[in-house]
Amino acid sequence: MWTRINDFDRMFSAMDLLHSRLGRYFEDYDRLHGRGRALSGGELPLTNFYDTGDHFELQVELPGLSKEDLAIKIQGNYLEISGTRKAEVPEGYEVHRGERGEISFNRSFTLPSDVEAEKVEAKLRNGLLTMTLPKAEAAKPRRIEVG
Amino acid sequence: MSERKDIVKREERVPEQSIPVLAPAVDIYENDDEILLHADMPGVEKDDIKVNIDNGKLELSGVRRLVTNGAVNWEEFGDVEFSRSFSVPQAIDVNKVNAQLRDGVLYLHLPKSDNAKPRQIAIQAA
Known part of the structure; x- marks a missing residue:
């Protein structure tokens, strides 16, 4: 047993x-x-969003897009990013693998508060868009002194 | 019971806290002279990319380390290692390989060595 x-x-x-x-x-x-591997037709680019108190920071994964391929719009607390990447098949070459393809997207965000649109900065480096969005005065954290 | 020990031993070998590995999306093109390989590696710095060609095997690796500050509202991507390997059947002239990183895309030119190129054979009249 x-x-x-x-x-x-x-x-x-x-x-x-x-x-x-x-x-x-x-x-x-x-x-x-x-998941999260590639951004192909119809999918939205991946983003990260941070709040540092004084401003928001947004990172967007955009491989192969140059700044001319991007359009960014801000109004109050509404942010819209759109862009396209064309498939760049070189002439006279045989295609063995085509996973990257065309990208065309339009992603919009409702920010947690209003931002100062004139002071927003956007940098594109190594296929990563980093935006710094300073909060509007009224939305900034304020230290209250106890009287 | 020996099998159980095997399981335990294997667990111990798994490295702790390693960053996730993803296969980058690639395009591969070829003509008579060279092979082109384009790989999406958003957010990877030039110095963090390794390209290794050895014995008909091409290995790509790029590590992304994000610099962030502030409280996270949401995070859809993070630190990652883009890694992928390919077998390259044609002989590649390793000394003439050219790699560029532009807008987060790695562009590799892999020229074929002369004896791997197609050759036109002239037929002589007898």
Whole structure:
């Protein structure tokens, strides 16, 4: 009887092992084809948004776009970013793989508060757009002295 | 019970807190003289990119380290390693490989070595 339980135990541990190994393969697969990998037709670029107190900071992932390809609009607390990247197939070459394709997007944000549109800065570096959006005076945090 | 130990041992080898690895999207073009490879690597600095060609295998790797400040409202992307390898069947002239990074896209020119280029054979009249 005990030997039989031992057999079961061994069988289950083998299954556990198989399961954990398979799990690892699926993880790798997810990494290869997973979320956030690429921005292809119809998808929106990925963004990060931070609040430093005095201003907001927005980062946008835009590989292969130059500043001429971008349009940014701000009004009050509404921000709109649009852009396109054309597929740049060189002439006379045979295409083996074309995963990058064309990009065309329009993403808009409602900012948590109004910003001073004239003082907004936008920098594009290494395919990463970084925008610094100073909050409007009324929205800035204020220290209150206790009288 | 020996199998269980195997599981434990494997767990121990998994490196802690490594940044996620993503395969960058690539375009690959070829003509008679060269192979072109364009890879999206947004946010990666030039010095953090490695291109390795060895024995018919081409390995790309670029690490992105974001500089951020302030409280996070939302974060859709983060630090990541873009990594991908390709096999290159044709002989590549390693000394003439040219790599450029422009707007977060890596542009690689891989010229074929002379004996890998197609050759026109002249037929002589007997």
